Amino acid sequence: MAVNPTQTRIRNAAIRLFAKKGFHGVGIRELAQAAKVSPASLYHYIGSKEELLADIMWESLERLLSAAMLATTDVADPREKLGRLVTLHVVAHAVQSKETAVVDNELRSLAPKLRKRVIDKRDAYEQLWAETIEQGAEAGLFRSDHDGLARRALLEMCSGVARWYSTKGEIKLDTLASEFTDIALRSLGTGEAPPQPDMDRCRTIVKYTWGTKV
Amino acid sequence: MAVNPTQTRIRNAAIRLFAKKGFHGVGIRELAQAAKVSPASLYHYIGSKEELLADIMWESLERLLSAAMLATTDVADPREKLGRLVTLHVVAHAVQSKETAVVDNELRSLAPKLRKRVIDKRDAYEQLWAETIEQGAEAGLFRSDHDGLARRALLEMCSGVARWYSTKGEIKLDTLASEFTDIALRSLGTGEAPPQPDMDRCRTIVKYTWGTKV
């Protein structure tokens, strides 16, 4: 949404700082300085510090959700669907680690009103996972996960990527994605060797959504 | 170590608030009020807000580390060792979700000097996981994990428990631990059905370390 270069600078600075120090650990002056704007000018671009946070979070989730929907629509096999969800989630947390870390950590910094909008988005996204797992269970491909334990475990595992993965390290994105997919499918699986998801399709979507090559 | 009731009240209030709002999101007045002490009195018991945080984090890790060492010493089978590590980690994050969440989220709020002490502790703990996985790989029981990808994935998955698990929910601690152990062993395993760890031993250690029945 942010087309104005100043808005972009502000948003990027905010993402970086919020991720590094946490919402409450970043002052408006620090943010303004990082965005090369005066503190007063900042308020031409943002409603408030909190709204800025909410916007960042919402948009990050929006991208993830749209990517996930794009990847799973018209896919019949739940294993393929889940594989794609995992791949996109992992890649998102690898290449957009700052945004996703903010999403994962700063919900608590939002007042109820703003929080709801973000939570709704997040729930919509997680619903995709839940449905996929349920479909797999109904199809006898996955173990059932009534209590969501497996879903939770996998989501946390995948989200954790944002905390430790570095694009500059030795592990390639490709490897990362396929390893995680593997773990996910096996932990849900019935023992049979699961198929690998269509990586080409995922690559296209990642490129389209986050502008990054995988 | 905290025997004084006031100290305990302060520590508990700090854990609860830091976990809920983040270190920078909690004011000293709020903390004092929650601990039923005047802001000035607070400083008879703590060196500074930051030291309080560091103490909480260090002690939480210390408990986890000692429990983990207790559980793995003299255990030969790497699968058994890892199963116990997972079980203890998961249980710790379930019954001490506040402390562990603080440990996981607030490292960044510590200035370098205090941070080092905590990081050293954390690294010592994670080293246990690394060694265990390495032993399993050498024994041909686990897939090798040179880059630590699997270790990271599992640790994040297990730590995530603190974020979503509720002791009041439907999932029992028992189930939680065994499910996670299962996932962990299977994601590292070579396909054979892994053994379940000695739950009785783990229960004893948990009881001893955190005073909670599993």
Next chain:
Amino acid sequence: MAVNPTQTRIRNAAIRLFAKKGFHGVGIRELAQAAKVSPASLYHYIGSKEELLADIMWESLERLLSAAMLATTDVADPREKLGRLVTLHVVAHAVQSKETAVVDNELRSLAPKLRKRVIDKRDAYEQLWAETIEQGAEAGLFRSDHDGLARRALLEMCSGVARWYSTKGEIKLDTLASEFTDIALRSLGTGEAPPQPDMDRCRTIVKYTWGTKV
């Protein structure tokens, strides 16, 4: 250098209060109130209370030094030079008694970093005295003062003016200056009647430097 009226008000209030109660005896709220600014607004104009002090001290010494250099450049006779130094020093401590008292008393309130800058200035100024006395000694006009005893004695005597002299009292600035010059020259002298310095020149410089008529 302070052209902004608010800056001036703050500076003047600080000088008055620091002189009256000492740096540590003045609170930021008290200072703000005296300057008719809110405590928060104060910090638009100063870096910190300590920097404000350092600025005041440095500027006061800067004025004194420039006046002294102006007065002694191209003067050959050491007696004339010393007479002018004494006159300017005494007048400065009489008409700017607050600033100079702060300079004399509050060096200890400055942290090493800020202190150095002020001390360097002060040393540069006292060097003028030392050189002048040395020149006089070499010319056989003054007793030698290897150990700086006489210089110290005279400087303390002259600086003391800030502690007791009142422009509203009976003693006129004229008298004050000539009496001190007299004492100074006689305490350094070899017994011969010393000449009085060029008061007109000194008056001009005083007017120019501190804007006060003598």
Next chain:
Amino acid sequence: MAVNPTQTRIRNAAIRLFAKKGFHGVGIRELAQAAKVSPASLYHYIGSKEELLADIMWESLERLLSAAMLATTDVADPREKLGRLVTLHVVAHAVQSKETAVVDNELRSLAPKLRKRVIDKRDAYEQLWAETIEQGAEAGLFRSDHDGLARRALLEMCSGVARWYSTKGEIKLDTLASEFTDIALRSLGTGEAPPQPDMDRCRTIVKYTWGTKV
């Protein structure tokens, strides 16, 4: 007055710290620590921080006054009297530089009530100087000093010793005293070479009053 060793430790610590950092620059905890007493215990020995200051100041002046009276009683020649006053004052400020610095700088830190007692003492002491100078003037030995200018100048000069003189430096106390006496007598004198005061007598009094050899 202070015979109790703890009292002495407190008093000495206070003198040292007040001299170094100023009354308001020293906290009660810092003082207690320096005196090796707990902050609470401190209050068994002092009424309040301010009373402690007042006591120190008063006692320092009391010693100086008694020494001065001892030295000038039954001395007829005003030159001799003044010489002794200067000698004692200078020596006091050299060997008791901390106390005297506190006396000179911290009057402002005393509330009116406590201040009066100290000021009265100080005035009594300065009165000795005034009387002596007046006597000398009446006897035609000194220039008259109606406005007290010379007295002020000399007192400030001599008190300044506490600010720069070090007993570990090159200048000996003997030299210091005689130089200052010389300057003082000459600046009051009518040109004739003034006599030197009875140094033996002064030495005895200094030894008796401050326990220091000159």
Next chain:
DNA sequence: AATGAATGAGGATTCATTCAT
């Protein structure tokens, strides 16, 4: 005599935000 515990008031400084220019 000694001291841990306690505190209301205040220390310096920064907070997010507004507004007139």
Next chain:
DNA sequence: GATGAATGAATCCTCATTCAT
């Protein structure tokens, strides 16, 4: 669009002092 100035409320922390033990 941009920003210097402004601020009430809050930041963490220390102050001098008291008191029960």
